Amino acid sequence: MQAKIFAQVNKTESEQKVRKALHYLFPEKEFELEDNELVSRTKNLRKLTELLEQKKIRDTVQDIAERNYFNEKTTLKFNKQAASQKDLNVYEEHPLGPIELEIDGSEEEIKKVIWGDDYS
Secondary structure (H helix, E strand, O other): OEEEEEEEOOOOOOHHHHHHHHHHHOOOOOOEEEOOEEEEEEOOOHHHHHHHHHOOOHHHHHHHHHHHOEOOEEEEEEEHHHHHOOOOOEOOOOOOOEEEEEEEOOHHHHHHHHHHHHOO
């Protein structure tokens, strides 16, 4: 399983605020600025798994992951503005755009990201 995390830094946004939002969801990751996007790659999404459990949105995220699953990949989107306020919401249309998480892996590996130790 491999994941890519990225978020667009719009002209009206502070790069530091976008970094803050990313670090809330992925605190152990370092992000590089590439073509106005902050990007990181990882194999460890443990903090996200914990947040999904705390916020009790695993069922919703699982449904989205299944709908978006194609060619051994799924994409999840989270609200950038909510993350900058230390909250976790599934992305709905917003002018600032989302934090995107692309996960390459089998359906089983993706379910383990979402459900953690509760998945069997």
